[in-house]
Amino acid sequence: MNWPGFTTPWMLAGLVAVALPVLIHFLTRARPRRISFPPYKFLLEACAGQQAVHRIRTIVLLAIRCLAVAALVLLFARPFLKPMGAAATADAAKRVVIILDASLSMRAVQRDVSLFARAQAEAADVLRGLESGSEAAVILVGIRPRPLLPALSRNLPALHDELVKARPTYEAGDPAAALALAQHLLGSSGSIEIFSDFQESNWKSVKELPKGIACRLRPVNDRPVDNVAITSALVVPSTPVVGEPAEIVCTVFNSTPRPLQETVRLELGEFTQERSVTLQPYGSGQAGFNITLPEAGTLTGKASIQPDDLKEDDTRYLAVQVHKALQLLLISDADLTDRRSAAFFVSRALIPSAKAAPGLNLVRRHSQEADRGVLETADVFLIVAPAMPTGETLEVISRRVNEGAQLIVCLDAPSGLALAPTTFSPPFQLLQPATSETGESLVAGPRKLFGDADGNDWVGIKFHRHYQTQMLDGRNGEVLLSHADGSAALTLSPVGKGAVVFVNLPLTPEGGDLIGSPMFPALLHELLRLLRHGADEQTTTPGTAWVLESPASGDAPIRVIDPEGRVVEAKTLSSGRLTRLALPAANIPGIYSVQQAGKQISARAVNVDPIESDTRPIALTQLQNLGAGNVSVVSDDEDLTGSGKTRPLWPALAAAAAGLIALEMLLLAVWRRPRPALGQPVEARP
Amino acid sequence: MNTFNHPYLNLAAMEALRQVRLRPRGAAEGTFAGPHKSHFRGTAVEFADYREYTPGDDIRLVDWKVFARTDRHYVRLYDAERNLLTYLMVDKSGSMDFSGVVQRTPSKLEYAARLAAALGYLVIREGDEVGLSLTDTAVASHLAPGASWPHLQRVLELLGSAQAGGQTDLGGSLEQVFSRTKRRGVLIILSDFLETSPRVWKAIDLFRRSRFDVILFQLVHPEELELPAVTAARFVETEGASGQFDVEPEVIRALYRQRFSSFVSEIKAGGITRGCDWYLAKTSDEPYRFLQNCFLARESAP
Numbered sequence: 001m002n003w004p005g006f007t008t009p010w011m012l013a014g015l016v017a018v019a020l021p022v023l024i025h026f027l028t029r030a031r032p033r034r035i036s037f038p039p040y041k042f043l044l045e046a047c048a049g050q051q052a053v054h055r056i057r058t059i060v061l062l063a064i065r066c067l068a069v070a071a072l073v074l075l076f077a078r079p080f081l082k083p084m085g086a087a088a089t090a091d092a093a094k095r096v097v098i099i100l101d102a103s104l105s106m107r108a109v110q111r112d113v114s115l116f117a118r119a120q121a122e123a124a125d126v127l128r129g130l131e132s133g134s135e136a137a138v139i140l141v142g143i144r145p146r147p148l149l150p151a152l153s154r155n156l157p158a159l160h161d162e163l164v165k166a167r168p169t170y171e172a173g174d175p176a177a178a179l180a181l182a183q184h185l186l187g188s189s190g191s192i193e194i195f196s197d198f199q200e201s202n203w204k205s206v207k208e209l210p211k212g213i214a215c216r217l218r219p220v221n222d223r224p225v226d227n228v229a230i231t232s233a234l235v236v237p238s239t240p241v242v243g244e245p246a247e248i249v250c251t252v253f254n255s256t257p258r259p260l261q262e263t264v265r266l267e268l269g270e271f272t273q274e275r276s277v278t279l280q281p282y283g284s285g286q287a288g289f290n291i292t293l294p295e296a297g298t299l300t301g302k303a304s305i306q307p308d309d310l311k312e313d314d315t316r317y318l319a320v321q322v323h324k325a326l327q328l329l330l331i332s333d334a335d336l337t338d339r340r341s342a343a344f345f346v347s348r349a350l351i352p353s354a355k356a357a358p359g360l361n362l363v364r365r366h367s368q369e370a371d372r373g374v375l376e377t378a379d380v381f382l383i384v385a386p387a388m389p390t391g392e393t394l395e396v397i398s399r400r401v402n403e404g405a406q407l408i409v410c411l412d413a414p415s416g417l418a419l420a421p422t423t424f425s426p427p428f429q430l431l432q433p434a435t436s437e438t439g440e441s442l443v444a445g446p447r448k449l450f451g452d453a454d455g456n457d458w459v460g461i462k463f464h465r466h467y468q469t470q471m472l473d474g475r476n477g478e479v480l481l482s483h484a485d486g487s488a489a490l491t492l493s494p495v496g497k498g499a500v501v502f503v504n505l506p507l508t509p510e511g512g513d514l515i516g517s518p519m520f521p522a523l524l525h526e527l528l529r530l531l532r533h534g535a536d537e538q539t540t541t542p543g544t545a546w547v548l549e550s551p552a553s554g555d556a557p558i559r560v561i562d563p564e565g566r567v568v569e570a571k572t573l574s575s576g577r578l579t580r581l582a583l584p585a586a587n588i589p590g591i592y593s594v595q596q597a598g599k600q601i602s603a604r605a606v607n608v609d610p611i612e613s614d615t616r617p618i619a620l621t622q623l624q625n626l627g628a629g630n631v632s633v634v635s636d637d638e639d640l641t642g643s644g645k646t647r648p649l650w651p652a653l654a655a656a657a658a659g660l661i662a663l664e665m666l667l668l669a670v671w672r673r674p675r676p677a678l679g680q681p682v683e684a685r686p
Numbered sequence: 687m688n689t690f691n692h693p694y695l696n697l698a699a700m701e702a703l704r705q706v707r708l709r710p711r712g713a714a715e716g717t718f719a720g721p722h723k724s725h726f727r728g729t730a731v732e733f734a735d736y737r738e739y740t741p742g743d744d745i746r747l748v749d750w751k752v753f754a755r756t757d758r759h760y761v762r763l764y765d766a767e768r769n770l771l772t773y774l775m776v777d778k779s780g781s782m783d784f785s786g787v788v789q790r791t792p793s794k795l796e797y798a799a800r801l802a803a804a805l806g807y808l809v810i811r812e813g814d815e816v817g818l819s820l821t822d823t824a825v826a827s828h829l830a831p832g833a834s835w836p837h838l839q840r841v842l843e844l845l846g847s848a849q850a851g852g853q854t855d856l857g858g859s860l861e862q863v864f865s866r867t868k869r870r871g872v873l874i875i876l877s878d879f880l881e882t883s884p885r886v887w888k889a890i891d892l893f894r895r896s897r898f899d900v901i902l903f904q905l906v907h908p909e910e911l912e913l914p915a916v917t918a919a920r921f922v923e924t925e926g927a928s929g930q931f932d933v934e935p936e937v938i939r940a941l942y943r944q945r946f947s948s949f950v951s952e953i954k955a956g957g958i959t960r961g962c963d964w965y966l967a968k969t970s971d972e973p974y975r976f977l978q979n980c981f982l983a984r985e986s987a988p
Binding site: 031033036037 | 916
């Protein structure tokens with residue numbers, strides 16, 4: 001037994017339009033012309049039946065038109081049939097929150113329908129099946145939960161409209177946040193309907209389900225989505241300079257239970273190359289592309305594989321910023337002419353780098369002379385004691401390191417204590433200077449800087465002084481080399497997006513043999529290489545607000561253009577040689593171009609979060625175990641009563657409207673067809 | 687030839703009727719000697735018969751040669767040539783005022799007056815006599831037959847003064863006209879025959895029994911044949927009753943056309959079966975060409 005309902009019952013007010021055909025008929029009817037007509041009696045005879053037939057035909061046509069209008073109005077009211085049982089069981093109005101997964105993985109297409117569209121339709125069914133007076137909310141799962149209406153609402157038609165308009169995002173999903181919001185909206189009573197692909201990489205973060213609230217899990221895919229994705233495209237080094245050999249490493253992930261051979265195609269500027277990579281089931285593989293970057297500026301491109309069910313993660317965009325030269329800022333207070341100073345030896349050791357690392361540009365400043373311009377443009381900071389940088393200098397360096405710059409701090413000098421402020425996050429605490437007459441050799445730390453063969457060369461190098469240090473808890477792993485007393489000699493610590501190296505070694509002839517050893521230049525260059533290789537992929541994920549730095553010149557306004565050619569509203573945080581722009585969350589992946597005076601001055605890649613590429617579902621029993629018996633799983637074939645699934649009537653009404661209009665046209669064609677004259681006009685008798 | 691300046695008589699256009707003569711189908715019975723054969727025996731040269739002499743006969747008519755051969759007195763009889771008497775009867779009832787709604791033409795009365803004027807002219811031109819009666823429920827105006835041009839002028843003036851109005855009693859009018867005729871001749875009826883009752887046919891029979899040559903001109907407006915080309919109309923009765931109703935002409939056009947066609951056929955059949963000539967005159971036709979066609983048809987008929 002079924003009974004009808006309407007998704008947008010207010011549209012039924014349009015039924016007054018049923019009178020429209022009648023109204024139009026009377027308004028457009030021609031005003032009769034008064035004619036004194038001699039053969040009046042013949043008119044009466046001709047009209048006797050004909051006028052009645054005509055009136056009946058007119059009434060029939062008007063009735064058909066009225067019915068067609070009524071069918072159209074009902075069509076817009078979106079009627080549906082729902083089981084009588086649903087009405088009986090849903091006697092009381094409900095409080096329901098529908099959680100609809102709108103993360104990237106829901107864009108996967110199975111049987112020509114996206115998972116999101118499937119979930120959306122089923123959620124709409126649930127919404128339509130709710131009793132009048134029920135309160136409901138719909139929350140879209142993205143990187144942040146997005147309620148379609150700000151609170152639980154009784155305006156189910158409006159909620160339904162919003163639901164129909166919802167679109168999946170390119171973001172990673174955070175179901176835990178959505179569940180927390182649902183619980184906040186429901187309070188202590190109600191139920192939650194969850195439509196998702198229950199991707200393990202997202203749902204494993206859910207540690208508990210709302211207490212005392214019934215959760216119904218509605219998986220929308222009948223089998224896991226077969227997906228292969230490029231999960232990263234890393235440029236090594238991350239800040240390459242012109243002419244420097246660089247490598248682009250693409251990581252491909254196979255989210256299928258089968259081994260696969262995948263071809264990765266890289267298109268970067270004029271460079272196009274393909275590499276094949278073998279992938280184990282649910283494993284990753286890497287494809288490396290060696291290129292030499294021809295010119296400075298921003299090089300954009302993409303790495304791609306063959307499209308699959310989830311095609312959005314089959315392309316990874318790249319925006320490589322190629323520098324003219326690597327800017328290295330050496331800050332020291334030692335006199336340039338002092339050939340016994342550490343700064344002198346350090347700068348001499350970096351000279352061969354013109355060949356080893358083309359494009360290295362060394363700039364030297366005293367602590368008090370480090371101006372803002374040089375601080376903002378340096379890629380690597382090298383602070384060599386004795387040095388007493390100002391608080392502002394330390395602050396700028398700290399910020400730059402957090403944003404991705406590298407810092408090497410050489411501590412050997414009386415000012416060394418001041419060069420390890422907490423803002424640089426040293427992994428140790430400096431205690432006091434220590435000296436040894438005989439000299440001590442170094443011990444390899446948990447992290448290796450050189451290979452074992454090269455490491456043996458350190459054994460012959462003796463040191464006479466160093467700072468005694470005490471390692472901070474849990475940071476022993478950042479030590480590269482140690483002194484015999486356990487003090488850290490060389491550490492490498494990640495700080496923000498950058499890294500900091502502390503060198504607790506004497507860099508003068510009195511302090512040890514290091515500066516006279518060929519290992520010294522090698523040490524510096526290896527540190528530089530290590531620092532630059534250690535960067536992560538420079539990318540942004542959709543759904544998060546981001547900051548973009550771009551070199552700019554002049555006062556012309558800077559515009560950011562998204563991949564679809566639309567201007568993105570950007571707020572300028574600071575300007576100078578580098579302009580920092582605050583951008584709202586990116587909606588779509590691709591290359592975001594920064595333009596000034598119509599010319600591209602830099603670009604940034606926005607790529608989907610690789611967490612979405614692992615499409616393996618979580619075992620629903622895990623989630624059920626979190627809910628203390630309040631969690632049930634609803635399959636697609638669940639009974640209609642329980643799920644409130646309804647049958648839409650719009651196809652029938654659309655067919656009825658079309659049929660009525662066709663019938664009206666047919667009757668018009670038949671009834672208004674010109675008829676042959678029954679009698680020819682009488683002519684004069686010849 | 688006299689000249690007439692009257693809107694109903696265009697002598698220049700009448701040239702088309704120069705060769706046309708209105709000849710009676712039977713013998714003429716007029717007052718004066720004329721070009722038409724008469725049943726009156728007279729003094730003309732054309733021998734007709736003999737009969738025995740009776741006292742009082744003109745002794746000059748006795749055929750002495752026959753007396754010599756038979757010894758009996760016979761008088762010679764000759765056919766007299768007499769002039770033609772033509773009675774024009776024009777219906778001026780209210781229905782004759784119709785001149786169309788979309789397709790405007792002269793009214794039926796005006797068209798009938800033009801035909802009557804032309805016929806009168808043709809009759810007088812041949813030296814015959816023509817009379818005129820304007821009728822509605824009865825004979826409204828009557829002009830006794832005359833053969834002079836001044837008489838034609840009076841005919842034209844009477845036609846020009848005719849105003850359509852009143853109801854129709856064609857039968858009664860015919861009876862009145864018959865009572866005013868003294869000799870047989872040609873009766874020409876110009877009417878739309880919309881109110882044709884059995885009394886009309888009885889009156890026509892009366893004329894026919896008196897050996898009148900009867901010609902019926904049935905006048906119709908083209909819109910009476912096809913209905914006016916308007917989307918919606920409120921039709922009103924023209925004579926007497928105040929009936930009216932709204933209708934879309936297109937809806938009933940076919941049936942109306944059929945019904946009116948059968949009415950015209952009835953009039954035509956009624957006339958022809960009584961030995962009358964019948965012509966359908968559409969007010970959209972040129973009147974003199976129409977008359978020419980009528981006379982050609984009449985002369986070629988057996």
